Amino acid sequence: MAQRETRILSQTALWMLVGISLTLLILLTLCQIVETYREARRAQAERHAAYAVGLADHTERALGEALLMLEQQVELLRLRPFSRHDGLQLHQQLAAQLRRAPQVAELLLADAEGRLLASSEDWPTPPRSLADRADFQRQRAGHLIAPLLSLPYRDAQRGAWCFSLSLPLTDAAGDFAGVVLVVLRVDYFSAFYQRLFPQPTERIHLLRQDGRVQLVMPFDPAALEVAFMPAQHPELFAPDRQPGRFECAVLDPAGRGRLVTSQTLETLPLVALMSVDKQAALGPLRQQVAERLLFLLITVAAILALTYQLARQSAGSQRELRKRVELRTARLKQLNRELAALVDIGQHAADDVQLLLDFALDKILYLTGSQYGYIYHYNEERREFTLNSWSKEVLPDCQVMQPQTIYQLEKTGIWGEAVRQRKPIMLNDFAAEHPLKKGYPAGHVPLRRFLTVPIFDGRGQIVAVVGLANREQPYRQRDVRQLRLMMDGVWKIYRQRELEQQLSRAASQWQASFDAIIDAVLLYDDQGRLLRCNRATTRLFKRDFKELLGMRCRELLAGARTATAAEASCLVCACRRQKSSIEGLLQHDGRWLQIRVDPILDGADAFVGAVQVIHDDSQRIANEEKLQFTQAQLLQSEKLASIGQLAAGIAHEINNPLSFISSNLANLKNYISRYDQQVAGLEQLVLAGDGVEAAEKIADQRRRLKFDYIQQDVQDLLAESTEGCERLKRIVEDLKTFARSDQAQLEEVDLHQCLDSTINIAWNQIKYVARLERDYGQLPRLWCNAQQINQVILNLLINAVQAIEAAGRGEAGLIRVQTRRQEGWAVIELRDNGCGMSEAVQKRIFEPFFTTKEVGKGTGLGLSISYDILKKHGGRLTVDSRAGEGSCFGLWLPLSGPVSSPATD
Structure with a gap:
């Protein structure tokens, strides 16, 4: 009963929903149709209004140009009466004015009797009279000052329809003296209107104040006889007339209703009317509305039919749907339990991955309702099983003495078939005969039902085997899928934990190796800030790691955070600019530091960081300085050794010039004593005063002392001694240059x-x-x-x-x-x-x-x-x-x- 009431209520709610939806759909569609119809009427009216404005503007411009032409001619003839002109002058004046207006057919001048005096077309002017024309008679009788527009007439001379615009002429006394007329072509206006309104259902009328039709397009002489009653539409000629639209049947030759849009001209008492056949204008819109209404009716009928069919089907499928909902609800609950189990496994704070798998096995036993379970690792290369986890209930029930933990694949029974066949193995009656069973050792836990599933890694290799046994209900394929999905998630968590432990160990090992490096190693980011360093860095700069973190290279080595000058010489900055390795030697805090910076580039060759290695090279440089000093001493020793080898030769080279210099000095000493004797003898002879005898004695003494030879030999001795001194000087200078020890x-x-x-x-x-x-x-x-x-x-x-x-x-x-x-x-x-x-x-x-x-x-x-x-x-x-x-x-x-x-x- 309750189910039936529920079903009735459901159907009622469905029909109410359908009815409300259909009502809203109909209302919305009708509103849309009405709004579309109105919008189309509005757009059509705006289009016709624009056409009417364009029509009025063109007509007013064409008539205004003709009127201006008339006013200019009247002004010229007023200043110089036409009685003072001859006929040729008047013709030329009118012809010159006519060339500027294509809408004007002819410009005429008539006297007070209506006789044609001049024409812009013909010369000499043929005898013609305008006295019988209504517009001329009105001008003469009424003495009008305003321009007068005639009704269209057929010009017998041209064979075309025309109409004229005239202004009166007065003499000096103010009496009527004649008229000036401009003849306008109807075909000029017709050609323009046809281009503007090519639709056959559209018509154009120029309406006079008396209701007569001035022009009609398409042009029809019979339509000119239509009398429009101004009394029926007095607003058309009101002074403050605004463009409007009304309906009228008078303007249609067949008497059908027309939609008329009007526009009043400003310069002349005319109204431009643009009309369209009402049936032709509104027919497409009405047809569109009808089509939409028909579509709406078809849509409503289709929805009703579909709703009825759905109601019939819903009654039959409601029970099936309820069953599916219950089944899916059960599956969702099971899935929620599995997800909760995976979350528990993922959040389990196990210190060891084996403990994690033990916890995961307990969760699997709980979810599947199994009594026993195990997880074995498997190595495909060695074809070997290694026990990881047994369920807690196995150990109290197992009586096997010294159970194995490692098994070879070829020695396993049916539980190894999961690896040999690479698929799950399921036995719901373990006691029955089975060709794959090999039995199990005495004391093994009794098995009633058994399920084993291989676990694959991402490369398709078996990495583990999980087994379950002794569930109350039989195992099914759904259990196989559930176990495989569950173990895939568990194995991913296991691998993640294992990788995290390996990564932690690797990080510890890497940090230990990093800290074991004697040289300072620093890692910088793309902005040159320190990200990581080893222990040697903290010892080198005598700072804690927290102090060094975030510092820049130039701050470490220059010792100032605003070291702008140091930035230009910063090797990390230079490495970022050049994207290549850079080396340099820097003296810092009394030590010589050998620095090498290598860039870290990404796949796009962009700079993302740098590695800096700093080696304290102070001892090496000190040793090199000592070595250079030792080498300099060794080089000097080698020089002295060479000089020692050459000492005898150099001494001989020095001894030779010294020997002849010494001999020359002894000879010079002997020569000087003879000079003294010669000088003393000369003094005695000079004192004796006997000239002849003195001269003989002097000559004898010169011969005895060999004074002439001495004079010659003294020059040779001095030259030879000078040469010897130069040789000694050159040898000493060469030897001094060679032997000096300063570093030139x-x-x-x-x-x-x-x-x-x-x-x-x-x-x-x-x-x-x-x-x-x-x-x-x-x-x-x-x-x-x-x-x-x-x-x-x-x-x-x-x-x-x-x-x-x-x-x-x-x-x-x-x-x-x-x-x-x-x-x-x-x-x-x-x-x-x-x-x-x-x-x-x-x-x-x-x-x-x-x-x-x-x-x-x-x-x-x-x-x-x-x-x-x-x-x-x-x-x-x-x-x-x-x-x-x-x-x-x-x-x-x-x-x-x-x-x-x-x-x-």
Whole structure:
């Protein structure tokens, strides 16, 4: 009974809803139809009103131009009466005026009797009379001042319909003297109106105040006879007339009703009427309304039929719908329980992923109503099961001694078929015979129903197997789908937890490795703010990580937050601009920091951050300074050693000029004593006063003292002594230049001068052993350290001399010094014909302390130092040697000079 009442109420509510909907639909549709009809009428009326305004404007403009033409002619004839003109002058005047108005057919001048005096068309003017025309008679009888518009008439001369506009002429006494008429073409107005209103149902009327029709378009002479009663529409000629619309049947030749839109002209007493056949104008609108009403009726009928059919079907399907609702409600409840279980699993605070799976297994047993359950991990490569979770009820009921936790696939029974067949296995009668069963060990929990499902990962590999057993109701496919969906969610949560733990361990390991780095490592964002750093950074800057976080590179290294100047030299800012790695050396807080910044770019090659590595290079730079000092001392020692080897020769070179200077000084001393004797003798002779005898004695004394020879020899002795002093000065200067230990800077040097100076120092060693040949080419002055280049040349000259001595040929050897310019290089070659070197020796000659000389003749540092000097100058030292034939050493120096000062490297 209750169900029936419910059904009746439902049907009643349905019909009420349908009725209300249909009523609203009908009302809305009717309102829309009425509004559409009104809008169409309004749009049509506005269109016709616009046409009427355009019609009135055009007619008024055309008639106004003709009227202006008349007024100008009247004014001209008033100023100069036409009686003073001849006929040709009047014709020319009228013809000139006519050319400016296409709507005017002819301009005429008639006298008071109506005789035609002049025409704009013909000359001479044919004899014509206007006395019988009504407009002329009205002008003559009424002495009108206003323009007079005639009714249309057919011009016999032209064979066309025309009408005229006239103005009277008066003489000096104010009496009527004639008229000026302008003849207007009806076809001009007809052509324009036809273009404006091409519809056959539309007509145009120009109406006079007396109700007569001035013009009608399309033009019909019979329509001109229509008499429109002004009394029926007095508002048409009211002074304040506004455009309006009314209905009238008089203007239609067939007497049908027409919709008329009017517009009053301002300059002439005319009304422009634009009319349209009412049936033709409103017929389409009415047909559209009828069509919409018919569509509305069809729609209502269709809705009623559909509603009736739906009511019939709803009664039959209500029970089925109720069942579906109940079924879906049950499924939704089950789904809600499953979702709640997944939420509980996801929010379960388990310290271990195995505990998480244990909790998930308990939830699955609760949802499915199973007694036992398990979860095994499976490794497809090893084909091996590993137990993860057993349900809590299994352990008290299981009597198996020492149960396994790892199983091989080939040793498993029916529960392994889920992996072998890669699909779920379901047995609702486990006690029945089954070909896949292999039994289970004694003491195993008894099984009545069994369900096992494989779990797949995203790559399609089996990663686990879940099993359920001993539910009260049989397992169904719905349980299989439920278990698979449930375990997919559980496995994703499990994998997420596992990945989180791995990520946490990896983060800890990474941080430990990060902090183990000795150098400071800093990570910046795209704006140059510090995001992360290792422990070495906090030690380097003596700040906590929280203080460093968010600071910029220039703030760390410049020590000021507003360090604008430091921003220009900030390596992170430069790396962001260049998007490339940058290195630099910076002195900060008394330490030398070696800094490298590498950009971090995204897939679009945009700068998103940077990694900065700071290495404290203070100790290395201090060691390098010590090493440079040691190298300088070693170089000086090598110089002194070279000088020591040359000491005997240099002493000999100095002793020779000293010997002849000493001998010359002894001779000079003897010569000076003879000068004294000569001077004393001369004084005695001068005192004796005997001129002849004195002269003889003086001559005898000059011969005895050999004074003439002494005078000549004194000059030679002085020149020779001066040359000896110059030789001593040059040797001392060369030796001083070569031996000084200060670090000279780069300077422009003449290499040939360096060669000659060094050869001069070593000449005593060379001249007894070898013959020296010079072959100097054209070399420009170039930038280098002259002392170091002299050291290299001296080492090579001494080695050449020792190689020639070691050859033991018993004859003088040859040392050839050659210079040339070759492709941006200044080349010096020192070639000798000494003993030469084997290939094994050549491979080691530039090693420090390697020497083939006997003890006391070499330190093994000469060629090593020479090689290092050339390398610092940006050049190279080459060797070409053959055992028993000699060697050739080449010094290659760049003409552009070294990149940096060799003295400071």
